[in-house]
Amino acid sequence: MNISPLFRILVAFFGFISACALSPMFTIAAMLVLSVRYRAWEVPFIGLFMDFLWLPPGFAVLPLFTLGGLILLWALEPLRREFLFS
Amino acid sequence: MSLYRQNRGRKGFVAVTVTVLILFAIDTVSGGMLRRVVRAPVSALSEWSVALSERIGATGFFSSRRALAAENKALRQEMVLLESRAAAYAAVKQENDELRRVLNVATHPHGITASVVSSTEASPYGTFWVGAGESDSVLYGSLVETAEGFIIGRITDVDTHRSLVTELFAPGASTPATLRGAPITIEGRGGGNGRTKVPRGMPLEVGDVVTSALFGGRPVAVVGSVETSAAEAFATVSIRLPVTVESLGFVYITSPKLP
Numbered sequence: 001m002n003i004s005p006l007f008r009i010l011v012a013f014f015g016f017i018s019a020c021a022l023s024p025m026f027t028i029a030a031m032l033v034l035s036v037r038y039r040a041w042e043v044p045f046i047g048l049f050m051d052f053l054w055l056p057p058g059f060a061v062l063p064l065f066t067l068g069g070l071i072l073l074w075a076l077e078p079l080r081r082e083f084l085f086s
Numbered sequence: 087m088s089l090y091r092q093n094r095g096r097k098g099f100v101a102v103t104v105t106v107l108i109l110f111a112i113d114t115v116s117g118g119m120l121r122r123v124v125r126a127p128v129s130a131l132s133e134w135s136v137a138l139s140e141r142i143g144a145t146g147f148f149s150s151r152r153a154l155a156a157e158n159k160a161l162r163q164e165m166v167l168l169e170s171r172a173a174a175y176a177a178v179k180q181e182n183d184e185l186r187r188v189l190n191v192a193t194h195p196h197g198i199t200a201s202v203v204s205s206t207e208a209s210p211y212g213t214f215w216v217g218a219g220e221s222d223s224v225l226y227g228s229l230v231e232t233a234e235g236f237i238i239g240r241i242t243d244v245d246t247h248r249s250l251v252t253e254l255f256a257p258g259a260s261t262p263a264t265l266r267g268a269p270i271t272i273e274g275r276g277g278g279n280g281r282t283k284v285p286r287g288m289p290l291e292v293g294d295v296v297t298s299a300l301f302g303g304r305p306v307a308v309v310g311s312v313e314t315s316a317a318e319a320f321a322t323v324s325i326r327l328p329v330t331v332e333s334l335g336f337v338y339i340t341s342p343k344l345p
Contacts, residue, residue: 020128021135024210041102048106052113052121053128054209056242056252061211066110070103077099 212256
């Protein structure tokens with residue numbers, strides 16, 4: 001039985017839950033694990049969810065988690081393709 | 087080598103990127119419409135989970151461990167309360183000394199008490215929610231304080247029944263303040279903690295009250311620790327709220343419009 005899709009769903013769910021109630025380090029860890037292991041389109045949405053919950057309005061603070069999610073999605077693609085998993 | 091295979095997934099990445107940016111733009115242009123939609127169920131879920139955990143604990147299933155945990159919690163709360171009272175006394179004494187010098191009396195602004203309705207640890211931006219909003223006459227920019235009058239932060243987003251508080255010592259924030267008459271700048275570290283540098287040799291004690299002219303000279307923190315090094319000309323002072331942000335159950339919101 002291939003547990004990879006289940007693992008991905010669980011980690012993504014954990015990422016959303018940790019954005020609500022746990023330290024940001026847990027959310028970052030979930031985003032990293034997803035980005036390294038999968039071509040995870042949900043990572044930027046986890047970042048966007050985090051920023052929607054906690055980011056103050058205005059432009060004084062950058063949406064770090066949204067930008068970080070997009071960067072992880074794009075930047076790790078060459079790594080995923082060449083060295084890690086197909 | 088087929089170039090098509092290498093570019094296979096990029097259309098999906100572009101779609102995700104565009105979607106995320108569009109959602110963010112919609113939220114920004116609409117004044118936070120999407121984030122309010124997201125926050126409402128999360129806030130309700132947060133309050134429900136706290137209530138559920140309290141009910142499970144009250145059943146007594148984990149009584150022996152829970153009794154110890156409850157006692158531990160009660161003792162910690164008592165210790166926090168005593169520390170905050172001591173800090174408040176020091177703040178009142180300092181304020182009294184200032185008043186004696188300038189013969190000016192400032193009245194405490196009116197306000198309301200609001201419960202903290204979110205985790206205070208989950209935000210990477212030093213923010214948390216309180217259960218008071220426009221329906222309670224809370225305004226953008228209202229001050230948020232502890233029960234003893236220490237400034238925690240300001241209201242930076244207001245919804246109908248909840249508001250977002252940005253802590254004074256949010257990560258990356260700089261706050262001008264005064265410590266023993268000397269001007270300092272506190273660099274925020276989150277969780278009600280900050281750090282500043284003062285000249286080595288400046289007389290300081292743990293518990294000294296830090297005030298800020300931004301808030302009419304009101305107390306914003308106390309000295310937590312002082313670290314000196316013979317190799318440096320400055321001492322690193324850790325600043326903290328007398329009550330940890332995580333232990334806050336209620337805050338006091340002051341605003342000119344509040345009764």
